[in-house]
Amino acid sequence: MSKPVEHDYIGLSEQPLPSMEKRSGDTNAEKSGLRLKDTELRLGLPGSESPEREDRDQNVLSLKSFVSGAKRGFSDALDGGGKWVFAGGSGGGSEGLFSPRRGGNNNEGNDLSGSDSGLKDGVAPKPLVVQEKKSQVAAGNGNTAPASNRAQVVGWPPIRSFRKNTMASHPPKNDDNAEAKFGSGCLYVKVSMDGAPYLRKVDLKIYGGYKELSSALEKMFSCFTIGQCGSHGVSSRDGLSESRLKDLLHGSEYVLTYEDKDGDWMLVGDVPWEMFTNCCKRLRIMKSTEAIGLAPRAMEKCKNRT
Amino acid sequence: MMFSFPDEVLEHVFSFIQSDKDRNSVSMVCKSWYEIERWCRRKVFVGNCYSVSPRMVIRRFPEFRSIELKGKPHFADFNLVPDGWGGYVFPWIAEMAGAFPWLEEIKLKRMVVTDESLELIAKSFKNFKVLVLSSCEGFSTDGLAAIAASCKNLKELDLRDCEVDDLSGHWLSHFPDTVSLVSLNISCLGSDEVSFSALERLVGRCTNLRTLRLNRAVPLDKIANILRRAPHLVEFGTGTYAADLRPDVYSDLAGAFSSCKELKSLSGFWDLVPAYLPAIYPACSKLTSLNLSYATIQSPDLIKLLSQCPNLQRLLVLDYIEDSGLEALASTCKDLQELRVFPSDPFGAEPNVSLTERGLVAVSSGCPKLQSVLYFCRRMSNEALVTIAKNCPNFTRFRLCIIEPRTADYLTLEPLDVGFGAIVQYCKDLQRLSLSGLLTDRVFEYIGTYAKKLEMLSVAFAGDSDLGLHHVLSGCESLRKLEIRDCPFGDKALLANAAKLDTMRSLWMSSCAVSFGACKLLGQKMPRLNVEVIDERGPPDSRPESCPVDKLYIYRTVAGPRFDMPPFVWTMEDDPSLQLS
Numbered sequence: 001m002s003k004p005v006e007h008d009y010i011g012l013s014e015q016p017l018p019s020m021e022k023r024s025g026d027t028n029a030e031k032s033g034l035r036l037k038d039t040e041l042r043l044g045l046p047g048s049e050s051p052e053r054e055d056r057d058q059n060v061l062s063l064k065s066f067v068s069g070a071k072r073g074f075s076d077a078l079d080g081g082g083k084w085v086f087a088g089g090s091g092g093g094s095e096g097l098f099s100p101r102r103g104g105n106n107n108e109g110n111d112l113s114g115s116d117s118g119l120k121d122g123v124a125p126k127p128l129v130v131q132e133k134k135s136q137v138a139a140g141n142g143n144t145a146p147a148s149n150r151a152q153v154v155g156w157p158p159i160r161s162f163r164k165n166t167m168a169s170h171p172p173k174n175d176d177n178a179e180a181k182f183g184s185g186c187l188y189v190k191v192s193m194d195g196a197p198y199l200r201k202v203d204l205k206i207y208g209g210y211k212e213l214s215s216a217l218e219k220m221f222s223c224f225t226i227g228q229c230g231s232h233g234v235s236s237r238d239g240l241s242e243s244r245l246k247d248l249l250h251g252s253e254y255v256l257t258y259e260d261k262d263g264d265w266m267l268v269g270d271v272p273w274e275m276f277t278n279c280c281k282r283l284r285i286m287k288s289t290e291a292i293g294l295a296p297r298a299m300e301k302c303k304n305r306t
Numbered sequence: 307m308m309f310s311f312p313d314e315v316l317e318h319v320f321s322f323i324q325s326d327k328d329r330n331s332v333s334m335v336c337k338s339w340y341e342i343e344r345w346c347r348r349k350v351f352v353g354n355c356y357s358v359s360p361r362m363v364i365r366r367f368p369e370f371r372s373i374e375l376k377g378k379p380h381f382a383d384f385n386l387v388p389d390g391w392g393g394y395v396f397p398w399i400a401e402m403a404g405a406f407p408w409l410e411e412i413k414l415k416r417m418v419v420t421d422e423s424l425e426l427i428a429k430s431f432k433n434f435k436v437l438v439l440s441s442c443e444g445f446s447t448d449g450l451a452a453i454a455a456s457c458k459n460l461k462e463l464d465l466r467d468c469e470v471d472d473l474s475g476h477w478l479s480h481f482p483d484t485v486s487l488v489s490l491n492i493s494c495l496g497s498d499e500v501s502f503s504a505l506e507r508l509v510g511r512c513t514n515l516r517t518l519r520l521n522r523a524v525p526l527d528k529i530a531n532i533l534r535r536a537p538h539l540v541e542f543g544t545g546t547y548a549a550d551l552r553p554d555v556y557s558d559l560a561g562a563f564s565s566c567k568e569l570k571s572l573s574g575f576w577d578l579v580p581a582y583l584p585a586i587y588p589a590c591s592k593l594t595s596l597n598l599s600y601a602t603i604q605s606p607d608l609i610k611l612l613s614q615c616p617n618l619q620r621l622l623v624l625d626y627i628e629d630s631g632l633e634a635l636a637s638t639c640k641d642l643q644e645l646r647v648f649p650s651d652p653f654g655a656e657p658n659v660s661l662t663e664r665g666l667v668a669v670s671s672g673c674p675k676l677q678s679v680l681y682f683c684r685r686m687s688n689e690a691l692v693t694i695a696k697n698c699p700n701f702t703r704f705r706l707c708i709i710e711p712r713t714a715d716y717l718t719l720e721p722l723d724v725g726f727g728a729i730v731q732y733c734k735d736l737q738r739l740s741l742s743g744l745l746t747d748r749v750f751e752y753i754g755t756y757a758k759k760l761e762m763l764s765v766a767f768a769g770d771s772d773l774g775l776h777h778v779l780s781g782c783e784s785l786r787k788l789e790i791r792d793c794p795f796g797d798k799a800l801l802a803n804a805a806k807l808d809t810m811r812s813l814w815m816s817s818c819a820v821s822f823g824a825c826k827l828l829g830q831k832m833p834r835l836n837v838e839v840i841d842e843r844g845p846p847d848s849r850p851e852s853c854p855v856d857k858l859y860i861y862r863t864v865a866g867p868r869f870d871m872p873p874f875v876w877t878m879e880d881d882p883s884l885q886l887s
Contacts, residue, residue, distance in 0.1 A: 155384030155791070156766065157652045157682060157709050158740075160441070162467040162494060166522070166576070166600060167650075188385070198390040198418075198872070220842075 161188060187277060193221050193285035194254075204277045210269055214256065221285065255291045258283050267291070313338075317346045326351045345369060352376070353811050355393060355417065356836065359865040360401035372411035372436070373402070379814045379859055380764075381789055382416055383441060386816055386857070388842060390872040393417045396426075397870075403430035411436035418442070424449030428456035436462040446471035447495075454480035462489040464517075472496040478504035489517035493543050493574065496521070502528055510535040519543030522576045527555050533562035542566070544574035547601070551581045564588040573597035573622075580607040590614035594641075597622040599648050605631040613638050619675075620644040625661040625682065632665030636672025645669055646680040652709055663690035670697040678703040685716040686743055691725025701733040705740035711767035711792075714744040721745055727752030730760070737784075740764040750774035754781020762787040772799035779803035789814040796854070797824035804828055807835055812861040816840075820858055823851035828860070829878020836863050837878040838871075846876060 168187065187204045200220055207213045256268040260279040268276070268283070320343055323329055333343040349372040350363060363373075377393025379386075395417045402409055409431045419442045427434065434457045447470065453460070454477055478501055481487075487508070492500060500523055509515060515536045524532075524545030533539070549555060559582065563569070569589045578601035593615050598608070599622040608623065608631045618639040625647055627635070635642065647665070651658045663686045670676060676698050686708050695701075715722055722743040730736060730753050739760055741749065745768035753760070754777035761784050768774070776799040778788065788810065796819035807813060807828075822839065825846075829837035839846050840857035867877040 153711070153792075155381065155386045156711065157649065157707055158384045158764075158766075159648070159652055160383045160467060161385065161469075162441075163599075163648065200389045201385070203385075 164188075189258075189280055189282050191217065191220070191283040191285070194287050194290070196221065202283070204280065209273045210276075213268075217256065217283075217285065253288055254285050255288050256283065257286050257291060313342050316342050320346055324349070348372060349411075350374070354861050354863075355395075355398070356865060356868050357811070357861060357863045360398045362865065364401060364405050370406075371409060372413070373398075373409070374413040374415075375417060376415045377417035379789065379812060380416075380787070381791065381814055381816070386791065388840065388872075388874060391840065391875060392868065392870055392872070394870060395419050396423045399423045399426050399430075403427075407431060408433055410434060411438075413438040413440075414442055415440040416442065418444040419449070420444050421446055421449035421452070425452040428452040431457075433459055435459055436464075438462065438464040438466070439468050440464075440466040441468065443469035447473045447475070447477040451477035451480045454478065454485075455482070458482060458484060460485060461487060462517075463487065464489060464491040465494050466491060468494045470495055475501040476504065478508055481508055483511060485512065486514050487512040488514050489541075490515065491517065491519040491543070492521050493519040494521065496523070500524065506531055506535065512536075515539065517541040519573060520545045522546050522574075525549065526559070526582065530555075530558040530562040533566055537565050538568055539566050540568050541571040541573075541595075542569060543572070543597075544576075546577050547575045547582060548577040548579040549582070551579070556582060556585060560585040560588065569593070571595035571597075571620075575601040577601075578603050580604075583607060583611060587611075587614050591617065593618055595620040599624055599646065602626065602650065609634040615639060617641055622646040622648070624648050624650045625659050626650055627665070628660045629662055629665040629668070630660075632661075633668040633672075636668045640673060641675060642669070642673040643675050644678040645673075645676065647682060648680075649682040649709060652682070657684050663687055666690070667693055667697075670694040675700070677701060680705045680707075680740075682707045682709060684709050685713065686722060686725065687715045687717045688720065688722055688725035688728075689715075689717065691722065692728040695725075695728040695732040699732045699734065701729070701736055703738040704729055704733065704736060705738065705764070706742055707740065708742040711742070712744045713742075721748070723749040723752065727756070730756040735759055738762045741768055742766060746770050747774040747777070750777040754778055757782055759784050761785060763789070765790045765793055767792045769793045769795060772796050775799035776802060779806045785809075786811045788812075790816070790818060792817040794819055797821055800824060801827065804832055807832065807860055808862055810862065812859065814857075814859050816857040818858070819854050821852050822846040822849065822855050825855055825858060826851070826878050830881035833880045833882075834862055834864065835860055836867055839876045839878065840874060841876075842874045 165188070188201045189204060191200045191202055202213075202216065202220070204213070207216065257265050258268050258276070258280045259265050259282040261281060265284070271279070316339070320329075320332060323332060326349075329343060329347060333340045344366050345368065347367045348370055350367055350370045351374045352358060352363065353376050355375045355377050363370075375395065375398060377395070378391060381387060382391070393416060395414055399412075403426055407430065410433055412427065412434075413436070417439075419439060424445055427437070429452075437453060437457075437460070442465075445468075450463075450470070451474075453463070460481075472495070485508075490508075490512075500521055502524065505520075505524070506528075509518065509532050516539060518532070518536060518539055519541070520529075520532070520543055522545050526545070526547055526549040529544055533542070563586050566589065570592060572586065572589065572593060572595070575598055578598070580603050583603070590611070591614065594617055596615065596618060602624065604626050605628045608627050612618070612621075612631070612635050616638055619641050620643060621635065621639070623631075623646070627647065632647075635645075647661065661683055663683065666679070666681050666683070667690050670693070677700055679701065680703075683706075686706065714720060715725070723746055726739075726741060726745070726749050730739070734756075736757055737759060739753070739757065739762070741764065747770045750769060750773070753763070757763075760782050763778065763782070763785065765788075772795055774793070775790070775795040778785070779799060780803055785806075790813075793815075795815065800820055801824055825837050825839050828835065838859045838861075839855045840859060841855055843849075843856060846853070846855055867879075871877065
């Protein structure tokens with residue numbers, strides 16, 4: 001297969017680009033060991049054993065080796081029980097990982113990633129498993145949408161939160177789908193914790209249920225040492241360990257509460273998850289002592305509403 | 307000869323020089339010009355609030371009246387920068403409050419602004435006139451109330467895309483009777499945050515009001531009253547532009563729009579109902595700017611509207627306009643300079659509208675003054691991009707977002723390298739470029755070779771190897787801001803081009819392949835850079851040094867490392883023994 005780009009094809013050759021060979025004369029590059037000639041055709045990370053791809057067209061459909069690199073960021077999450085990265089099978093929105101929609105040629109990606117440093121064995125296949133699972137789920141659901149919404153990547157497409165939130169709250173009226181397509185994109189709510197110096201935002205759509213939300217929050221706030229944070233972001237590095245925070249959350253010191261559309265503060269966990277994501281405006285990890293008196297009327301309220 | 311002019315003469319000459327770049331050049335001519343210039347600089351611009359300390363700014367420019375600060379990296383707009391990263395304005399306000407009682411203007415972008423900061427502004431600056439907060443967060447209507455109550459000379463209050471905590475709509479009533487606003491933009495406020503009667507009274511007494519942008523909560527039937535109180539408005543943003551069609555409301559509205567003879571810019575139009583659109587027709591012939599990007603109306607209505615706006619220079623619209631609408635735009639709006647087309651359904655798997663590369667090609671062909679484009683679409687071809695490039699050699703900003711990452715040329719299935727290559731080759735004045743689609747290292751070769759005036763480049767899901775990054779860093783002479791996500795760029799190109807980073811404002815890399823070891827090395831060798839590793843997985847030194855970091859933000863600074871970092875941000879330390887002199 002010939003190289004995909006020929007300069008003359010569209011007449012850009014009036015000013016031919018400097019070739020790689022000339023470029024390698026650049027002393028800086030030589031000094032640093034960036035041997036441009038050698039890397040010209042190499043795909044994948046410098047130092048990796050990636051075989052040259054013969055068929056360029058296939059690139060459109062296959063994972064690149066670096067994808068595994070991109071996913072390294074999640075390797076801990078994958079192994080460390082941070083299951084929130086993969087939403088439950090009920091088609092619950094984004095995975096937080098990008099993966100190509102075409103499921104077919106993913107296996108190539110695996111081969112390329114094997115020798116890269118820092119990559120844990122066996123990590124790379126996992127995202128692919130989920131990808132297949134997701135397409136099965138999509139096939140299974142059948143009638144919610146012709147194809148399920150594409151697996152979502154954080155911050156892609158690059159649309160500002162203000163725009164996303166605006167479009168989400170009032171779906172386009174002339175759409176055939178009853179469900180707001182924009183709304184199914186994401187639903188960011190603020191999370192505050194008593195004593196923490198700043199708020200976090202979480203996207204409720206990426207969690208499949210309360211358990212995932214709760215472990216994500218534990219992870220997110222485990223870096224705060226209760227009572228040792230200053231007001232302008234100066235904080236101690238010795239955060240609580242995850243398990244201790246878990247104890248705090250499940251034990252008596254903190255409870256997870258939320259503000260609903262009416263402005264009332266309720267305990268999280270009393271209503272079905274779907275109902276919760278529709279009602280919830282904001283979350284707060286509150287000291288148990290302050291949470292006394294939060295009525296468990298949540299169930300009643302939501303029943304009356306719907 | 308020049309040096310025998312008295313300082314006052316030079317000062318007078320310098321007062322005609324407004325741009326920061328020029329002022330900076332002036333200050334470098336010689337010591338005495340540096341001295342004169344610094345005493346007479348009235349507007350200070352700090353593109354990265356961590357590049358310099360407030361004290362340094364005040365020391366150098368003792369008499370400025372206006373300051374503009376930017377905080378978080380641009381990718382914070384897309385939730386890539388975790389909350390708590392930084393960008394707090396309070397230290398700046400605190401420093402200026404003591405030294406500068408005569409400060410008049412504060413303009414902030416992507417910063418964390420607390421109510422405490424707003425209260426301090428209100429208390430400290432007696433002649434405060436202009437507050438512009440763009441994509442800021444951290445404050446509530448209480449802070450706004452403090453500003454309203456105390457800043458008796460306030461002229462401009464502009465809240466763009468901010469996240470404001472809604473506590474009470476009555477903050478507007480805190481404005482004294484004597485206030486005379488020229489510009490009020492509250493378009494980002496939520497539903498409980500504005501009291502209509504307070505708003506009407508305020509508009510009524512601000513006889514110099516020229517810009518008014520309402521928020522979504524203001525219903526359509528309130529617009530007429532407001533407009534009638536402000537007949538000299540030049541820029542107006544509606545609230546919700548929807549109501550059941552009632553002839554009395556309609557004619558009221560149409561009458562109000564006709565009475566505003568100076569309207570040049572319209573925006574808002576949330577939930578737009580086409581039946582009410584003709585009410586704005588009287589104003590259309592003079593319109594130069596139209597923001598319909600929240601209006602969910604279809605192409606035929608848009609075409610009818612646009613045919614009334616021959617003088618349009620700036621259009622923001624949703625992709626409901628479709629190719630047919632853009633073709634109509636190209637034939638009626640010959641003065642068009644800026645076009646932004648946003649996606650109505652960015653997360654849908656399939657296209658919901660017929661908007662393709664054809665629309666953009668049509669506009670490029672029909673609108674000779676087109677300079678700035680932001681275009682979301684689902685398919686593109688090299689052929690189209692080459693055509694667009696040849697049609698519009700005057701592009702200064704070209705941002706193309708093909709919604710699915712790594713989408714190839716739909717005709718040839720090839721990468722879009724050649725298309726973007728044509729853009730940089732033909733558009734010699736290109737300052738800002740955002741790439742998308744399937745791209746190899748070759749596109750970066752083109753960019754490095756041709757994009758000599760490029761100042762800001764955004765890259766996502768592109769490239770094959772470090773070579774790509776190397777081309778950009780070594781070739782783009784004017785590069786100031788580079789932001790990259792999900793690309794296979796690693797240590798080699800970064801370390802080989804470390805010196806380049808001293809000439810840029812900032813570099814952002816997330817989900818790439820830069821190792822922690824390289825970050826440490828960079829931090830050690832480059833004393834004038836802050837190399838920040840942002841990693842929510844935990845301390846990077848709990849993993850092997852060869853492990854890539856999650857996010858990396860590098861910026862030049864004379865202020866040294868900052869101390870307001872959250873637990874998931876680490877600044878790499880300088881090591882004097884390793885520095886290359």
